[in-house]
Amino acid sequence: MQQIDGVQLRKPVMIVAFTGWNDAGESASSLVQHLLAHWDHQLIAEYDPEDYYDYQVNRPFIRSEENKEREIVWPTTRVFAALTPHLPNDFLLVLGAEPSMRWQGFTSELLDIADDYEVDLALLIGGLLADVPHSRPIQVNVTAGNPDVAARFDVELSTYQGATGILGVISDQAFKRDINTVSFWAAVPHYVSTTPSPKATLALVESIEDFLEVALPQAQLQDLSLEWERTVDRMASEDAEVGEYVKELEKSKDESEIQEATGDSIAKELERFLRRHENG
Numbered sequence: 001m002q003q004i005d006g007v008q009l010r011k012p013v014m015i016v017a018f019t020g021w022n023d024a025g026e027s028a029s030s031l032v033q034h035l036l037a038h039w040d041h042q043l044i045a046e047y048d049p050e051d052y053y054d055y056q057v058n059r060p061f062i063r064s065e066e067n068k069e070r071e072i073v074w075p076t077t078r079v080f081a082a083l084t085p086h087l088p089n090d091f092l093l094v095l096g097a098e099p100s101m102r103w104q105g106f107t108s109e110l111l112d113i114a115d116d117y118e119v120d121l122a123l124l125i126g127g128l129l130a131d132v133p134h135s136r137p138i139q140v141n142v143t144a145g146n147p148d149v150a151a152r153f154d155v156e157l158s159t160y161q162g163a164t165g166i167l168g169v170i171s172d173q174a175f176k177r178d179i180n181t182v183s184f185w186a187a188v189p190h191y192v193s194t195t196p197s198p199k200a201t202l203a204l205v206e207s208i209e210d211f212l213e214v215a216l217p218q219a220q221l222q223d224l225s226l227e228w229e230r231t232v233d234r235m236a237s238e239d240a241e242v243g244e245y246v247k248e249l250e251k252s253k254d255e256s257e258i259q260e261a262t263g264d265s266i267a268k269e270l271e272r273f274l275r276r277h278e279n280g
Contacts, residue, residue, distance in 0.1 A: 001109050003045045007081045009090040013212070014114055014122040018077070020058075020098035022165045025188035025197030027127035031204045032095040036080060038217035041093065045079040045113055047106070052077075054100035077106075079113055087214050092117060098166050106166070107173045114179055122174055122181045123208060124167045127200055130187035133249035134232045138203035139187045142211060145171045149180050153211075158183065184208060189249075191242060192232050198224035 015035070017028035049060075058075035077096025084090055092113070099106045114122065132139065143158035144150040145168075150157040171181045184207055186200040202221040209216050236243045 001045055001047050003113070004043065007042060007044055009081055009083070009092070009117055011088070012081075012090045012092050012117050012119055014092040014094060014119045015125060015208075016094040016110075016122060016167065016170060017125040018096055018098040018166055020165075022098060022126040022167050024127035024129045025186075025192070025200050026195045027186045027188055027197050027200035027204060028125040029095060030196045030198070030201040031125055031208075032093050034201060034205070034219070034221065035082065035091070035093060035217070036095070038219060039082040039084055039091070041080040041082040043078055044081045044092075047077045047096065047099075047109070049074040049076045052099035052102055052106050053097065057100045058097045077110075079110070089212075092119065103166055103169045104173070107170050110170065111174055111177055111179065114174070115177065119179060122170070122179055123211075124171060124181055124183045125204060126165070126167055126183065126185045127188050127197075127204075128185055129190035131249060132187045132189050133246055133253055134189045134192055134199070134229060135246065135250060136253050138200045140203050140207040141183075141185045141187070142207060143183050143185075144181065145183070146175050149175070149182070152180065153182055155182055155211075182211065184211075189232075191245065192235075194228070194231060194235075198228050 015032060017023065017032045019026070019029045023029050049055075053075045055075070060072050060074045062070055063073050064070040075097040077094065077099070080093040080095070082091040082093050094110065130139075141156070143156045143160075144153060145158045147157055167183065171183065174181045184204055186204050186207075188197050188200045198221055202218065202225045205216050205218060205221065236246045
C-alpha cells in the first residue's frame with residue numbers, strides 16, 4: 001500500500017464503504033462519495049490492486065477524455081483524510097471495490113492506518129436488498145458485533161449468522177485491536193432495479209447524524225430522493241404485478257410499525273434540523 005504521511009487529524013472517525021456485495025443500490029459507496037464531494041480531503045493511502053483484486057471479478061476499465069490519452073483505471077481501495085474543523089472530529093474515509101482475495105491481509109493494512117491515526121471508532125456502511133416498500137422511510141439497522149461495544153454506544157447487538165463480506169472481517173479484526181466498530185445497513189427495496197438509490201443514501205446520512213450527534217452535508221440528496229421515489233412510483237403504476245406487490249409491502253409495513261410518526265422519530269427530525277441550523 002502506498003501511503004502519504006504528514007496529515008494531522010483530530011480524534012478521527014473512520015467511515016468505510018465498498019462497492020459490490022455490501023452495496024445494494026450503491027447506497028453505501030454513494031454516501032462516502034457524497035462526503036468526499038462536500039468535505040476538504042486528501043488522499044493518504046491507496047492499495048496496490050495487484051495484491052488484492054482478481055481482474056476477472058473486478059475488471060479495470062478504459063477512460064478516455066477529449067484531447068487526452070486513454071488510460072486504464074484499475075480497481076483499488078483508497079483512504080482519504082477529511083478535515084472538518086466545524087465538527088468535533090475529523091474523518092478517515094475509506095472507499096473501494098470489495099477485494100477478491102487475502103481479506104485478512106487487506107484488513108490488517110487498513111487497521112494499521114487506523115492505529116497510526118489513533119482511530120477509536122470505525123463506522124462500517126452497507127446496503128442490503130430487502131422486502132421493503134420504496135414509499136416508506138428506508139430503515140437503517142445500527143448494530144455492533146460485540147456486547148460490550150453495543151452497550152457502550154447504545155446500539156443493538158448483531159445476531160446475524162451466515163455469509164459475510166469484507167465489512168464483517170474488518171469488524172472482527174478491529175475488535176481484536178481495541179477499535180470499536182458500529183455497522184449501518186440500509187434496507188433497499190429489492191424490486192427496484194434503478195441505481196443508485198439516493199433515498200437509501202440519505203437514510204444512512206441521517207442515521208450517522210443521529211449516532212454522532214452532528215450535522216452532515218445533505219446538498220441535493222433530498223431532491224434526488226424525491227425524484228427517485230417518483231420514478232419508482234411510475235414504474236409500479238405501469239406494471240400491475242409490481243404495483244400490487246408494493247401495496248402488500250406498504251400494508252405490512254404500516255401494520256407492523258403503525259407508521260413512523262412516533263414521538264422518537266419526530267424528536268430525531270427536530271434534532272437534525274437544529275444541528276443543521278446551528279451549523280449555518
